[in-house]
Amino acid sequence: MPKVIRLTALLLMVLGLAGCGSSQEWGWYVVDPSLKRGRINISFLLSGIPWTILLTLCCVAISNILGFLISLMGLSKSKILRGIYRVYVEVFRSIPPLVSIFWVYYGLPILIDIDLAPFPAGMIALSLYGSAFMAEIFRGGVQSIAKGQFEASDSLGLSYLDTMRYVIFPQALRRSLPAIGNQLVITLKMTSLVSVIGVSEVLRRGNELAVTEYRPLEIYTFVAIEYLVLVLIVSSAVRHFERKLGADERLGGGAQEQGI
Amino acid sequence: MSDKPVIQLAKVNKWFGKLHVLQNIDLEVITGERVVVCGPSGSGKSTMIRCMNRLEKHESGDIQINGVPLDDSTANIQTVRKDIGMVFQQFNLFPHLTVLRNLTLAPMRARKMPKEEAEALARHYLERVRIPEQAEKYPAQLSGGQQQRVAIARSLCMEPKIMLFDEPTSALDPEMISEVLDTMVSLAEEGMTMVCVTHEMGFAKRVADKMIFMDEGVIVENAPPEQFFNAPEHQRTEQFLSQILAH
Numbered sequence A: 001m002p003k004v005i006r007l008t009a010l011l012l013m014v015l016g017l018a019g020c021g022s023s024q025e026w027g028w029y030v031v032d033p034s035l036k037r038g039r040i041n042i043s044f045l046l047s048g049i050p051w052t053i054l055l056t057l058c059c060v061a062i063s064n065i066l067g068f069l070i071s072l073m074g075l076s077k078s079k080i081l082r083g084i085y086r087v088y089v090e091v092f093r094s095i096p097p098l099v100s101i102f103w104v105y106y107g108l109p110i111l112i113d114i115d116l117a118p119f120p121a122g123m124i125a126l127s128l129y130g131s132a133f134m135a136e137i138f139r140g141g142v143q144s145i146a147k148g149q150f151e152a153s154d155s156l157g158l159s160y161l162d163t164m165r166y167v168i169f170p171q172a173l174r175r176s177l178p179a180i181g182n183q184l185v186i187t188l189k190m191t192s193l194v195s196v197i198g199v200s201e202v203l204r205r206g207n208e209l210a211v212t213e214y215r216p217l218e219i220y221t222f223v224a225i226e227y228l229v230l231v232l233i234v235s236s237a238v239r240h241f242e243r244k245l246g247a248d249e250r251l252g253g254g255a256q257e258q259g260i
Numbered sequence B: 001m002s003d004k005p006v007i008q009l010a011k012v013n014k015w016f017g018k019l020h021v022l023q024n025i026d027l028e029v030i031t032g033e034r035v036v037v038c039g040p041s042g043s044g045k046s047t048m049i050r051c052m053n054r055l056e057k058h059e060s061g062d063i064q065i066n067g068v069p070l071d072d073s074t075a076n077i078q079t080v081r082k083d084i085g086m087v088f089q090q091f092n093l094f095p096h097l098t099v100l101r102n103l104t105l106a107p108m109r110a111r112k113m114p115k116e117e118a119e120a121l122a123r124h125y126l127e128r129v130r131i132p133e134q135a136e137k138y139p140a141q142l143s144g145g146q147q148q149r150v151a152i153a154r155s156l157c158m159e160p161k162i163m164l165f166d167e168p169t170s171a172l173d174p175e176m177i178s179e180v181l182d183t184m185v186s187l188a189e190e191g192m193t194m195v196c197v198t199h200e201m202g203f204a205k206r207v208a209d210k211m212i213f214m215d216e217g218v219i220v221e222n223a224p225p226e227q228f229f230n231a232p233e234h235q236r237t238e239q240f241l242s243q244i245l246a247h
Helices: A002-021 A036-046 A049-074 A079-094 A097-112 A118-143 A147-155 A160-197 A202-213 A216-249 A254-258 B045-051 B074-083 B099-110 B115-128 B144-156 B174-189 B201-207 B225-230 B235-246
Strands: B005-016 B019-030 B034-038 B060-065 B084-087 B162-166 B193-197 B210-215 B218-223
Touching: A002 A216, A036 A202, A036 A216, A049 A079, A049 A118, A049 A160, A049 A202, A049 A216, A079 A118, A097 A118, A097 A160, A118 A160, A147 A160, A147 B084, A160 A202, A160 A216, A160 B099, A202 A216, B005 B045, B005 B193, B019 B045, B019 B193, B019 B218, B034 B045, B034 B201, B045 B162, B045 B193, B045 B210, B074 B084, B084 B144, B099 B115, B099 B144, B115 B144, B144 B174, B174 B193, B174 B201, B193 B201, B201 B225, B201 B235, B210 B225, B210 B235, B218 B225, B218 B235
Parallel strands: B034 B193, B034 B210, B084 B162, B162 B193
Antiparallel strands: B005 B019, B005 B060, B210 B218
């Protein structure tokens, strides 16, 4: 991941220069790895990362599966199913994720008498939100496949399920990969919202430290860099995956030959 | 050659919105017969052959394929589609699958054929269309003519009794047309029942048993080729022929 390191180093340099030019005194000692206190703070801040990753993975998995199933309704010939699909997408897409987190965490337990811990509450809220977007991505992917692919499959006597499974979905998935990667990055960053209900993820750790150390500038800069590194890892993984599939497909040369 | 009709269209009508694209179409094709359909664009010729395997739904009249009526019954439609192969103007190969997988998919899924058997069948038909060496390539790596021959082989792998061709050479560069037509001629010589929508009149003269000229949703002329080309009954046919044979 040399690109990630280079970019991070560049960002740190920019921040360093900014520090030199302003009258603000930077207090990097709060996260200085050569000091004991700095090391303790760093490990405290980094301890949020596993939760951020876990929450992201759960949300991505659930919203992918849910979004895929929902998208089948959107692709159905039945007007009723398409109507349900529309309502689902519009509702969950329209509610700001922060509102749905509050609603699930504070509201849902009143409605159905269950005790939701912050993590599952955040997971449910963000997964529902994400599933609406995933459903639209999958629907768009399938609908972007030329009609001729369906006709060829029909004329060969393939069943609807086989057509979808072997002909349409593999192509739709390839075509949707950039959008799916985008959604992955958005989800990762959105997990920071659950800090408001007390999940000990990256931002929450930053908040907690900022109120004890009184060094919000340095601490939130550190938090920002944590997200930056995580996102760069995710996007390079997505690109790697895209290249791999693109090379298989060899549509118009493919990414492999372009050497990216 | 038996005289039993394998394709029977009786009083078939179809509308696209207000446009009456097929008007009382009557047509019979018998086993082993080669029918060439021509006509100006928008005359309904493509729509007619697309109705024969239910890619388009006709609104009234009867279509029977091998005695199986094409109606709303999914089982009937599937039965008919296994008996009819179709080749499209735009090839419609599956771009994410190798040539070999393009050919084996339908036999394995729709005919439940084991993989080895399907691959042997696929290689046999690739040999027939004379591109056995392209089996491992992807469609985008082939020329247009090669892609269309793969599409023909893909249809043949379902071992259909009837082949439909919907302007198979219209999307090809001129120098690739003959390789596709040659494949179609050899198929005709082996006795395949064929319905071809094409403007390749040289091909038509070579293989057709029956020529059909369509205009504005109506079958204007339905005649054996000698009569069709030399003494067409209708003036409209004559006009059309002089236009496409002029160049």
